[in-house]
Amino acid sequence: MKLTILGCYSATPRILTNPTSQVLEMRGNMFLIDCGEGTQVQLRKHKIKFSRIKHIFISHLHGDHFFGLVGVISTFRLLGREADLHIYGPKGIKEIITLQMKLADSWTNYNLIFHELTTTNSQCIFQDDKVEVHTIPLNHRVYTNGFLFKEKEGDRRLDINAANEANIDVAYYRKLKQGFDIINENGITIKNETVTKPAKKPKSYAFCSDTMYKEDIVPIIQNVDVLYHESTFLESQAHLTERTKHATAKEAATIAKKSNAGTLILGHYSTRYKDINDFKLEAEQVFDNVVLAKDGKVFNF
Amino acid sequence: MKLTILGCYSATPRILTNPTSQVLEMRGNMFLIDCGEGTQVQLRKHKIKFSRIKHIFISHLHGDHFFGLVGVISTFRLLGREADLHIYGPKGIKEIITLQMKLADSWTNYNLIFHELTTTNSQCIFQDDKVEVHTIPLNHRVYTNGFLFKEKEGDRRLDINAANEANIDVAYYRKLKQGFDIINENGITIKNETVTKPAKKPKSYAFCSDTMYKEDIVPIIQNVDVLYHESTFLESQAHLTERTKHATAKEAATIAKKSNAGTLILGHYSTRYKDINDFKLEAEQVFDNVVLAKDGKVFNF
Numbered sequence: 001m002k003l004t005i006l007g008c009y010s011a012t013p014r015i016l017t018n019p020t021s022q023v024l025e026m027r028g029n030m031f032l033i034d035c036g037e038g039t040q041v042q043l044r045k046h047k048i049k050f051s052r053i054k055h056i057f058i059s060h061l062h063g064d065h066f067f068g069l070v071g072v073i074s075t076f077r078l079l080g081r082e083a084d085l086h087i088y089g090p091k092g093i094k095e096i097i098t099l100q101m102k103l104a105d106s107w108t109n110y111n112l113i114f115h116e117l118t119t120t121n122s123q124c125i126f127q128d129d130k131v132e133v134h135t136i137p138l139n140h141r142v143y144t145n146g147f148l149f150k151e152k153e154g155d156r157r158l159d160i161n162a163a164n165e166a167n168i169d170v171a172y173y174r175k176l177k178q179g180f181d182i183i184n185e186n187g188i189t190i191k192n193e194t195v196t197k198p199a200k201k202p203k204s205y206a207f208c209s210d211t212m213y214k215e216d217i218v219p220i221i222q223n224v225d226v227l228y229h230e231s232t233f234l235e236s237q238a239h240l241t242e243r244t245k246h247a248t249a250k251e252a253a254t255i256a257k258k259s260n261a262g263t264l265i266l267g268h269y270s271t272r273y274k275d276i277n278d279f280k281l282e283a284e285q286v287f288d289n290v291v292l293a294k295d296g297k298v299f300n301f
Numbered sequence: 302m303k304l305t306i307l308g309c310y311s312a313t314p315r316i317l318t319n320p321t322s323q324v325l326e327m328r329g330n331m332f333l334i335d336c337g338e339g340t341q342v343q344l345r346k347h348k349i350k351f352s353r354i355k356h357i358f359i360s361h362l363h364g365d366h367f368f369g370l371v372g373v374i375s376t377f378r379l380l381g382r383e384a385d386l387h388i389y390g391p392k393g394i395k396e397i398i399t400l401q402m403k404l405a406d407s408w409t410n411y412n413l414i415f416h417e418l419t420t421t422n423s424q425c426i427f428q429d430d431k432v433e434v435h436t437i438p439l440n441h442r443v444y445t446n447g448f449l450f451k452e453k454e455g456d457r458r459l460d461i462n463a464a465n466e467a468n469i470d471v472a473y474y475r476k477l478k479q480g481f482d483i484i485n486e487n488g489i490t491i492k493n494e495t496v497t498k499p500a501k502k503p504k505s506y507a508f509c510s511d512t513m514y515k516e517d518i519v520p521i522i523q524n525v526d527v528l529y530h531e532s533t534f535l536e537s538q539a540h541l542t543e544r545t546k547h548a549t550a551k552e553a554a555t556i557a558k559k560s561n562a563g564t565l566i567l568g569h570y571s572t573r574y575k576d577i578n579d580f581k582l583e584a585e586q587v588f589d590n591v592v593l594a595k596d597g598k599v600f601n602f
Contacts, residue, residue, distance in 0.1 A: 012376045013342050037372045038339055041314050061404045063375040067368075071338045074364040075313045092404040099400060103362045103393040105443050142406050 001026050001151070001203045001301045003226070006042035008267035008293035010210075010232050010246075011064055013037050018295050019064035020268060022228075023048055024205055026149055027130035032056045032072075033147060033207050039068035040075050046296065050076055051083065055126060057133070058089030059209060060144035066093070070100050077108045084111040088125055088133075090143045091116040117145055122220045130154070136220050138211035140245045146209065148221055151202035162195040203301060206261075209268050212241050213251040218258045226301050227261040228293065230268035231279050237270075249279040253286035263301070267293035302327050302452070302504045302602045304527070307343035309568035309594035311511075311533050311547075312365055314338050319596050320365035321569060323529075324349055325506055327450055328431035333357045333373075334448060334508050340369035341376050347597065351377055352384065356427060358434070359390030360510060361445035367394070371401050378409045385412040389426055389434075391444045392417040418446055423521045431455075437521050439512035441546045447510065449522055452503035463496040504602060507562075510569050513542050514552040519559045527602050528562040529594065531569035532580050538571075550580040554587035564602070568594035 002025040007018025019036025023043075030052040032039075043050065058066050066089070076085065085108075087093060094114040101107050115125060117135060126133040129152070136146030155177035163176070168190060172182045181192050206221040209230035221227060232246035241247060247255075249266055256264035264287055266279045273279070276292055283290040291299070303326040308319025320337025324344075331353040333340075344351065359367045367390070377386065386409075388394060395415040402408050416426060418436060427434040430453070437447030456478035464477070469491060473483045482493045507522040510531035522528060533547035542548060548556075550567055557565035565588055567580045574580070577593055584591040592600070 011379055013339075013372070015342060015345050037369070038314075038342065041316060041339065044316050061401070062407065063372060063401075063405060067372045067375070068338070071314070071364060071368045074368070078312055090404075092400075096397075096401055096404065099393075100362070100364075100397055103391075103397065103443075104364060106363065142404075 001205060001226070003205065003228075003265075003299040003301070004046055004048065005267070005293045005295060005297045005299075006039055006046065007036050007295050008269070009295070010268045010270050012271075013064075014271065017271065018042055019067075020059075020209060021068065022207070023053075024149055026203070026205070027151055029055065029128070029131055031133070031149065034059055034065045034209070035067075035069040035072055036064045037067040037071075040072050042295075043072075050079065051081065053085075054083060055086045055088070055133075057147050057207075058087065058093060059138070059146060059207070060140060060142050061090050061092060061096075062142065062210070065210070069093075070097055073097060073108065073112065074106065076110065077106065081108075081110045084113060086113045086115060086126070088115045088117060090145075091118050118143075122148075127152075134220070136206060136208060136217050138208060138217070139214045140210045140212070144210060146207050146211065146217070148204065148206045148224070150204045153202055154199040156192070156196040156199050159195050159197055166190050166195055168195065205301075208255070210246060212245040213247050213255070215255070215258065218255065221259045221261070223260050225262040226265065226299070227256050227259060227263070228265040228267060229255055231266045231283070232268050232270050234273065234278055234282055237272075249282040250286055253283035253290065256283075256287045256290075261287075263289045263291060265291050265293050265299070302506060302527070304506065304529075304566075304600040304602070305347055305349065306568070306594045306596060306598045306600075307340055307347065308337050308596050309570070310596070311569045311571050313572075314365075315572065318572065319343055320368075321360075321510060322369065323508070324354075325450055325508075327504070327506070328452055330356065330429070330432055332434070332450065335360055335366045335510070336368075336370040336373055337365045338368040338372075341373050343596075344373075351380060352382065354386075355384060356387045356389070358448050358508075359388065359394060360439070360447060360508070361441060361443050362391055362393060362397075363443065363511070366511070370394075371398055374398060374409065374413065375407065377411065378407065382409075382411045385414060387414045387416060387427070389416045389418060391446075392419050419444075423449075428453075435521070437507060437509060437518050439509060439518070440515045441511045441513070445511060447508050447512065447518070449505065449507045449525070451505045454503055455500040457493070457497040457500050460496050460498055467491050467496055469496065506602075509556070511547060513546040514548050514556070516556070516559065519556065522560045522562070524561050526563040527566065527600070528557050528560060528564070529566040529568060530556055532567040532584070533569050533571050535574065535579055535583055538573075550583040551587055554584035554591065557584075557588045557591075562588075564590045564592060566592050566594050566600070
């Protein structure tokens with residue numbers, strides 16, 4: 001599981017900082033999460049192949065989370081993309097994009113498939129044989145979802161030396177990975193657990209931005225390995241969270257603690273703060289394992 | 302007259318090059334012309350005060366000329382702008398912007414005034430006491446206008462030494478600048494031309510992008526001081542101009558020559574070309590005074 005932060009600041013793109021966008025690699029999928037203005041240039045900078053992105057998840061329709069989407073879609077078209085592209089986002093996103101394509105007389109030559117979201121309960125919006133993605137209903141000024149990315153339980157892992165010693169033909173390896181006992185060439189039953197190891201523990205990642213403190217999400221993200229939770233403010237500006245519907249670093253840490261998250265990544269900093277390390281210090285008063293998102297930072301979990 | 306090129310490449314924003322946007326300063330006005338993705342960051346980089354921009358002109362609704370507009374409008378709002386902002390562009394531009402504001406529930410707290418363009422004849426779309434702006438109907442894949450910015454005839458310039466010698470009271474200076482003769486303190490009539498110089502020759506700037514070769518524009522821009530004309534291709538790719546409705550460097554130079562332009566600025570280069578100096582060399586075969594637009598370049602005329 002690899003997470004690349006393309007942008008993690010709130011409000012507006014600036015010379016040195018970018019609005020929200022990140023890329024999550026999970027079991028062969030490359031998910032683009034949010035798409036502020038400038039995302040396509042950030043993708044180029046970080047050498048992320050456009051063709052590997054097949055699914056884009058948009059949390060909400062504030063500009064710092066989606067003004068770069070129409071440019072990404074348009075550039076994919078100009079580069080001759082043929083593969084389908086799926087867009088998951090709030091109702092209205094299809095109208096915004098198609099209106100611009102219509103007025104530019106520039107329709108994509110690839111399939112652009114919109115999955116418009118309206119429910120306020122967590123729901124599974126994507127799955128393949130390895131991964132599933134669920135919405136995390138958030139509390140912001142407009143309809144907003146976070147996204148929970150979960151690896152599915154994988155196959156058991158073969159202990160190749162033990163399998164050789166037990167004289168098992170290669171043809172049975174698939175069955176072994178699926179957990180079955182098998183009979184070897186000498187007619188002896190080989191118990192699965194003697195030649196395989198358990199599957200790797202499936203990993204999970206929760207993206208929660210933008211939102212004010214919302215304890216309802218705790219059951220949805222319980223035991224998540226990595227939680228990205230917005231922290232627009234420090235507690236010293238906590239009085240601003242109600243009106244703007246954003247969270248403080250301390251509140252993000254409280255959600256991480258209650259969810260029993262493995263790691264908390266903070267982001268979506270207001271540009272009013274000079275030193276983002278203050279967010280880490282504040283969160284660490286509540287939760288131990290805190291790291292700071294920074295534009296261009298890559299996390300391997 | 303000062304022109305700042307924020308971006309001058311075609312198609313998509315890249316790490317080192319930006320799509321079309323430029324700022325023209327003319328007699329106290331600061332006009333933003335086209336607004337590709339990333340324009341607001343380019344404005345910051347080049348220290349152009351957001352508050353000085355009161356008029357934005359959009360040539361057409363292809364992404365590389367206007368995907369940055371909604372971000373500019375949104376950022377002006379976030380920074381607490383109060384002054385009116387006028388947008389001139391093709392019909393449909395208001396719907397695109399207002400739809401996004403509606404879905405983001407983020408209306409501007411300043412007046413956003415759209416001037417939607419539909420005519421295919423040149424028309425005056427803005428004037429104040431010092432400047433006027435006319436459309437230049439172009440020939441592109443979608444409805445497109447260039448823009449002609451013209452200074453109005455200014456006041457005569459006072460020769461302060463001559464005025465002192467002629468014993469003229471300061472109270473009459475305004476009348477002198479307006480071209481009147483006056484009577485001095487000794488009762489002697491002072492002929493205007495003995496104490497003033499002619500007004501500076503009004504300057505003009507024509508922005509023509511995107512378009513294929515269109516000779517019809519020559520009468521509109523006749524004797525323009527500075528002509529920016531797109532040159533997406535070199536003559537070696539001239540076969541592409543019909544389908545894409547773009548122009549070559551040689552065609553741009555031909556328009557400059559026929560218009561008796563003072564200076565030709567080339568831009569909107571296709572990124573397929575490694576050395577943009579080839580555009581200059583090609584144009585110079587037809588027209589003498591050719592310069593190349595580059596992102597960040599400032600021209601003073």
